[in-house]
Amino acid sequence: MGRPGRKAVLDNLGFIRKEQNIDFVIANGENAAGGHGITKEIARQLYAAGVDVFTMGNHVWNKKEIITYIDKEKRLLRPANYPPGTPGAGFNIFETKSGHSIAVINVSGRIYMQELDCPFRTVDQILEEIKGKTKLIFVDFHAEATSEKVAMGWYLDGRVTAVCGTHTHVQTADERILPKGSAYITDIGMTGPRDSVIGVSTHLVIEKFITQMPRRFEVAETGYQFNAVVIDVDPVNGSALKIERIFELE
Amino acid sequence: MGRPGRKAVLDNLGFIRKEQNIDFVIANGENAAGGHGITKEIARQLYAAGVDVFTMGNHVWNKKEIITYIDKEKRLLRPANYPPGTPGAGFNIFETKSGHSIAVINVSGRIYMQELDCPFRTVDQILEEIKGKTKLIFVDFHAEATSEKVAMGWYLDGRVTAVCGTHTHVQTADERILPKGSAYITDIGMTGPRDSVIGVSTHLVIEKFITQMPRRFEVAETGYQFNAVVIDVDPVNGSALKIERIFELE
Amino acid sequence: MGRPGRKAVLDNLGFIRKEQNIDFVIANGENAAGGHGITKEIARQLYAAGVDVFTMGNHVWNKKEIITYIDKEKRLLRPANYPPGTPGAGFNIFETKSGHSIAVINVSGRIYMQELDCPFRTVDQILEEIKGKTKLIFVDFHAEATSEKVAMGWYLDGRVTAVCGTHTHVQTADERILPKGSAYITDIGMTGPRDSVIGVSTHLVIEKFITQMPRRFEVAETGYQFNAVVIDVDPVNGSALKIERIFELE
Amino acid sequence: MGRPGRKAVLDNLGFIRKEQNIDFVIANGENAAGGHGITKEIARQLYAAGVDVFTMGNHVWNKKEIITYIDKEKRLLRPANYPPGTPGAGFNIFETKSGHSIAVINVSGRIYMQELDCPFRTVDQILEEIKGKTKLIFVDFHAEATSEKVAMGWYLDGRVTAVCGTHTHVQTADERILPKGSAYITDIGMTGPRDSVIGVSTHLVIEKFITQMPRRFEVAETGYQFNAVVIDVDPVNGSALKIERIFELE
Ligand SMILES: [Fe+2]
Ligand SMILES: [Fe+2]
Ligand SMILES: [Fe+2]
Ligand SMILES: [Fe+2]
Ligand SMILES: [Fe+2]
Numbered sequence A, B, C, D: 001m002g003r004p005g006r007k008a009v010l011d012n013l014g015f016i017r018k019e020q021n022i023d024f025v026i027a028n029g030e031n032a033a034g035g036h037g038i039t040k041e042i043a044r045q046l047y048a049a050g051v052d053v054f055t056m057g058n059h060v061w062n063k064k065e066i067i068t069y070i071d072k073e074k075r076l077l078r079p080a081n082y083p084p085g086t087p088g089a090g091f092n093i094f095e096t097k098s099g100h101s102i103a104v105i106n107v108s109g110r111i112y113m114q115e116l117d118c119p120f121r122t123v124d125q126i127l128e129e130i131k132g133k134t135k136l137i138f139v140d141f142h143a144e145a146t147s148e149k150v151a152m153g154w155y156l157d158g159r160v161t162a163v164c165g166t167h168t169h170v171q172t173a174d175e176r177i178l179p180k181g182s183a184y185i186t187d188i189g190m191t192g193p194r195d196s197v198i199g200v201s202t203h204l205v206i207e208k209f210i211t212q213m214p215r216r217f218e219v220a221e222t223g224y225q226f227n228a229v230v231i232d233v234d235p236v237n238g239s240a241l242k243i244e245r246i247f248e249l250e
């Protein structure tokens, strides 16, 4: 999130990719640009730093340029359950460094969020559409309510490689391989400013809650935290073998 | 949560208390009885198993008997920011096994929750009221939105021993000693059924999300998970020295 | 709503039908049974009293028997934007007393309500499906937010005979023929207990707001109010000629 | 609301004041400036046109200049249930043209709105504070949910002269003198652009609902509607004698 988040990626991602021999990197980029959306230029920097694909969320349209850019850049996904006709795509199939096909699906929750199409039925349709094309399927479920996120994990268990939640900006400790072989975590957390309220300057958020008056939120300029998960997979049957959290503080 | 949660406490709490030499146990009990509220009898069992104090949350009044019971049982707290005149108390001072005074404060968030009094001002008033009585002050902030919870952590940093979140039923991985000495975690998680959607039978929740038709939720009857944090404190100045998560699966 | 509402219908509907020479009566029945849902028996009574078709809303499934009944009773509609596979239908074509074909569509809003399919696209699909079958098309838009309701009115202007809102239980004063010929009102109001908080006993609702403790809501047993609109139509082109509110107090 | 709303006031208010011999004019001004907030200059124009006091709502702080202006201008109120320390006042006592003292109270709902202090208790405290100073007491309850608004009407019946709702921008048809003498209406409606979605350009709102993409809302530039209520009072005992809606279309 914001500049500290980009610094965290630039400082760490190359090293982690190499050290852990990582084949493919998916990052939620909805807060990459000053906390609001992403720009073409920032996406370019982060692709260069080792991100393979960006997923997004409720902040996808914050930077206007994305509305036209997203149709040209297949590595930038937006939630698949936006209405038909929405610019961009909600899933795509990519090739990993080692040459495997991998599907990435981005979908958004609805509880306490926007009025979108059903995320469960949307994923069903996508799985139908990509059937036979790849066994490696990663889902970023960008959602608020833990009930909706955990339910999605169980709903897709055995049908996808991993369901990873985003949006709350706080990493959860419930990472796990579900009984039928899908990796699951409720929220991967945030790569961004460390001493902050989910990325935003602490005093601004506290003031807003106490006074109930508007505050223009700014990305906190502190040290950073790097949040991620590393998932080992069986590329033959598409199941997950291991999921491990990374929670680094600078 | 529910029977599996009670079993998890009966099986583990005594052992952990002894092994880790724990001086005082605070548990959120709002889902102890079949997922909804708590009863006098269940509270009695869990006190016997080693719980010292119960905090509650939005499910506090689910069992009617609590409305009268809570005024007699000072070890059972409800969120302090309910309106004046609400039965029960939102904080109290207790004595630990080793003879230290300890204040426990229960307070609820407002974002995506009930229309209550300001939790930040409520805690300020309580801290004023208990000033000089004890340095050991534990806050259970029962809230949904991560922004509100993290903000409360920073708001109270250096003024209380610990701010521990509850309500989402998913443990977070952001436990930490904040710069001025308060322990913090966004959510302690749930002690309850393991293979479930935040405690409820998986298929019922999935059906509800997909059909949008009502489902009577039942506590899942699976193995259990035991979620908790252990906090080391300096009883002289009230600061936290260490916070450690427990996430056991049966 | 509830018994006073049923009495209001029994006392008035026959008279009004005759006096105003009304050809077809559509009623929202989601609160007909004690404030929660409708039963087969109550529906039967109200059909006998002059209701031709019931629309429903968020309370549609409150009485369990409806889940099977709704598939047999084509005069009982539920919101069309429930997921595919939901029991019952969201629209149907009926015949008026004078022999005209008339389509009735029931659809629900999403703002501050359930997570349903897009009501705008849902109505588009239905209009496509019934194209050529009748020009007389009535839409009950069961929704909370005035913005969503007014937007639906403009969206359908010239394509349907009338868009009438329900759900807030308070009649609005903005009835109007829109420029392209559709009748519109944001909310028709409630036929039910007069001295009440949208049908519920006043003291129970006030207590709930002030104490934030649960209250079992009961239908107020006072005199009644009868709320409705009467719409004159041109059966040839399907446009509305006049919309008139009825707001009777017993 | 916006320029059409200001034109509606300038065109009509003087005439109505004279014709109906109106002694005091209260207007909700939260959308006076381009749909968002109010400015010093716009307030000045509208005072000149015949407004005596402005109440506000959730848009009170949209124009930054108000934060300092509101402390100097006692004729500009903001909801009284903002936290202590908020700039401005939530009530005040004024003098009508004919020399009567009149209290105006502005308070906000909480359901589907901001996290504010309890509006019911807030009004209780204000009534205590102004006791004995005047019998004429007008309350603008700026709220979304009909249940909360109707409940406030009944809660204050017999203790104030009138409870008038605002915020939904759609006038309701339930104006009434309650049994103990208070005038009540759920929503006075909006004085602003006529062919619009609660003041905003129709096509922008429809697009936003259908695409779920952000749209910069603009005040519709159409003819206007003038919405108001006229209340006759008994200045001796403070009760309302009559409440009449005005709903003019240009
Ligand atoms: Fe985000
Ligand atoms: Fe997000
Ligand atoms: Fe809970
Ligand atoms: Fe809870
Ligand atoms: Fe209803």
Ligand SMILES: [Fe+2]
Residues within 6 Å of the ligand: C030, C057, C058, C059, C142, C166, C167
């Ligand atoms: Fe409803």
Ligand SMILES: [Fe+2]
Residues within 6 Å of the ligand: D030, D031, D057, D059, D167, D169
């Ligand atoms: Fe407004």
Ligand SMILES: [Fe+2]
Residues within 6 Å of the ligand: D030, D057, D058, D059, D142, D166, D167
């Ligand atoms: Fe408003």
